[in-house]
Amino acid sequence: MSNALSKLLAAGLLVAFGVFVPASSQAEGLALGAKVGGNWSLLSKPSDPAGEPSLLSGSAFDGMGFLVGGTVHYPLVETQGAVLEFEGGLLFSRHSAMGFEQDPETGNRRDVTLQANMLRVPLLVHLRRGTADTPASGFRLGVGLEPMLGLQSGAIVDPGPEKLHTTPTSHLGATVALGFDYQANPQLSIPLEFRATWDPFVADNTVERFDDFNTSNDPGNYQVAYNWQLFFMTGVRWQL
Structure with missing residues (x-):
């Protein structure tokens, strides 16, 4: 995806958030949540032109991890039977993706596992059933931006002893969410949710995936x- 299109998407979502600013600071309709779940991460194979350096180009990288954290929810706009709601959160995620690199001349292969810890700040707008202060069981759809702050990274190379040095990276992603909320009682609900986050700022080629490529x-x-x-996650939500 081009940088121009990435900026256009980000700008459009920011405008959407600007339109739906809460009209008051009252706590009516405010809810707190806790989430836990698993994740699957994918790093695509770099598309390096012929003659250009090509490291970690044997395959795409993918693997499983986990997520845990808390969220806050605030109603923005209420219509008959449905509510447009803002979600902000602070989530910790652990990612691990395995792939391989292979020398095209010798055929030698190394298996590589890329690991990262991130602090995520989801800023989403959801459409759900119910009223501002009385949620109802049903499906929920959300969309928004998600700053991802890199905390730690690493790589496991097999066979060694050659190492791959890494650095954590902070990017801005776009997230869509589809969930189902089970309303256990007027205050407590249990969400089941699937989320997909796309990072448009991952470089397409090997050279740009390094922070200071020399040779x-x-x-x-x-x-x-x-x-x-x-992500597939569940948890609890408590209506204040």
């Missing part, structure tokens, strides 16, 4: 990030 023998630190992150 193939001195590439610098590999910036660990993932094009796609899929």
Whole structure:
């Protein structure tokens, strides 16, 4: 995806958030949540032109991880039987993706696992059933932006002893969510949710995936990030 289109998407979502600013600071309709779940991350194979350096180009990288954290929810607009609601959160996610690189001349192969810890700040708008202060069981659809702050990264290379040095990366992603909320009582609900986060700022080629590429023998630190992150999560939500 081009940088121009990425900026256009980000700008459009920011405008959407600007339109739906809460009209008052009252706590009516405010809810708190806790989430836990698993994730699957994908880093695509780099598309390196012929003759250009091509590291970690044997395959795409994918694997499983987990997520845990808390959220806050605030109603923005209420219509008959439905509510447009803002969600903000602070989530910790652990990612691990495995792939391989292979020397096209010798055929030698190394298995590589890329790992990263992130602090995520989802800023989403959901459409759900119910009223502002009385949620109802039913499906929920959400969309928004998600800043992802890289905390730690690493790489496991097999066979060694050659190492791959990495650095954590902070990007802005776009997230869509589809969930089902089970309303256990007027205050407590249990969400089941699927989310997909797309990171448009992951570079397409090997050179740009390193923070300060010099040569193939001195590439610098590999910036660990993932094009796609899929999440399945559950938890609790408490209506204040």
